[in-house]
Amino acid sequence: xxxxxxxxxxxxxxxxxxxxxxxxxxxxxxxxxxxxxxxxxxxxxxxxxxxxxxxxxxxxxxxxxxxxxxxxxxxxxxxxxxxxxxxxxxxxxxxxxxxxxxxxxxxxxxxxxxxxxxxxxxxxxxxxxxxxxxxxxxxxxxxxxxxxxxxxxxxxxxxxxxxxxxxxxxxxxxxxxxxxxxxxxxxxxxxxxxxxxxxxxxxxxxxxxxxxxxxxxxxxxxxxxxxxxxxxxxxxxxxxxxxxxxxxxxxxxxxxxxxxxxxxxxxxxxxxxxxxxxxxxxxxxxxxxxxxxxxxxxxxxxxxxxxxxxxxxxxxxxxxxxxxxxxxxxx
Numbered sequence: 001x002x003x004x005x006x007x008x009x010x011x012x013x014x015x016x017x018x019x020x021x022x023x024x025x026x027x028x029x030x031x032x033x034x035x036x037x038x039x040x041x042x043x044x045x046x047x048x049x050x051x052x053x054x055x056x057x058x059x060x061x062x063x064x065x066x067x068x069x070x071x072x073x074x075x076x077x078x079x080x081x082x083x084x085x086x087x088x089x090x091x092x093x094x095x096x097x098x099x100x101x102x103x104x105x106x107x108x109x110x111x112x113x114x115x116x117x118x119x120x121x122x123x124x125x126x127x128x129x130x131x132x133x134x135x136x137x138x139x140x141x142x143x144x145x146x147x148x149x150x151x152x153x154x155x156x157x158x159x160x161x162x163x164x165x166x167x168x169x170x171x172x173x174x175x176x177x178x179x180x181x182x183x184x185x186x187x188x189x190x191x192x193x194x195x196x197x198x199x200x201x202x203x204x205x206x207x208x209x210x211x212x213x214x215x216x217x218x219x220x221x222x223x224x225x226x227x228x229x230x231x232x233x234x235x236x237x238x239x240x241x242x243x244x245x246x247x248x249x250x251x252x253x254x255x256x257x258x259x260x261x262x263x264x265x266x267x268x269x270x271x272x273x274x275x276x277x278x279x280x281x282x283x284x285x286x287x288x289x290x291x292x293x294x295x296x297x298x299x300x301x302x303x304x305x306x307x308x309x310x311x312x313x314x315x316x317x318x319x320x321x322x323x324x325x326x327x328x329x330x331x
Contacts, residue, residue, distance in 0.1 A: 092255045096263030099321030115154035117330035119188035122160050122174055125298045126230045127192045129309040131157050132296040133319030146173045149180050167197035167206035175213035182220035188329045189217055190225045195307055198229040198245050207248055225329040226253050228262040233288050234304030236278030259325035264318045283307045287314045
């Protein structure tokens with residue numbers, strides 16, 4: 001079921017083993033290596049998750065990649081162990097720019113697994129951009145309210161009740177919904193912070209609460225797909241904090257799949273260069289929602305301080321990497 005949400009959001013490791021918001025110089029970089037017939041290519045700050053069918057396919061049965069960088073930058077980076085991982089934590093890796101081609105390379109039967117493995121995705125506006133893009137690619141998310149216990153088989157998506165800027169409230173909703181559905185076939189739980197959630201003064205608390213929630217969810221046997229927090233345009237100080245949280249996620253959840261939203265939205269589709277300002281990555285001007293290339297559900301962004309995604313072609317393009325991350329998280 002489709003729904004349209006119009007909102008104004010305030011400026012807000014790669015391992016090779018198989019098993020649901022760092023400065024560019026220190027960011028994770030694919031170094032090759034992995035199961036199957038192809039390896040992850042190298043990239044500037046990119047990601048190295050590659051996979052294919054259960055039998056090896058085009059990328060093997062494991063996320064291939066390399067080593068994680070030790071990046072720092074901004075505030076709020078801290079360490080942690082990411083919880084117990086449950087009885088079958090899935091395969092680790094980071095999915096970024098390479099995820100688009102990896103999704104395209106999957107056979108139809110493999111892609112269809114995201115419609116049979118049950119997942120839910122709680123988010124706010126930028127998450128709706130990803131849902132809109134996935135729907136355009138033939139994979140719709142069934143609408144679910146936060147707290148729903150009657151999830152459809154396959155992809156489910158809905159909005160947090162907590163407002164943007166309230167990461168603690170969002171994390172509590174995420175934990176509650178995952179635990180309520182743990183015995184009902186839920187395989188992968190996903191939440192995305194809003195860009196107003198990961199800012200100076202809130203990032204460290206959000207990290208601590210999120211890590212605790214992830215540990216509880218994994219202990220209940222549900223996998224967690226992590227999403228690096230979205231950037232805003234033209235506010236480098238805020239983006240530095242988001243980059244630090246990206247580094248924290250990669251250092252903390254090395255045994256999980258991470259969808260690197262920061263990588264895909266800050267890579268210029270024209271030449272694959274990194275979009276940067278003031279020492280921080282940012283959403284590219286030709287990727288964000290503008291009057292010439294608007295978001296389908298969120299309207300046109302202000303000149304700075306927001307970070308919605310142009311629907312055609314960019315939300316459609318980036319959502320392939322998101323779908324691929326969901327696919328890997330459920331394997």
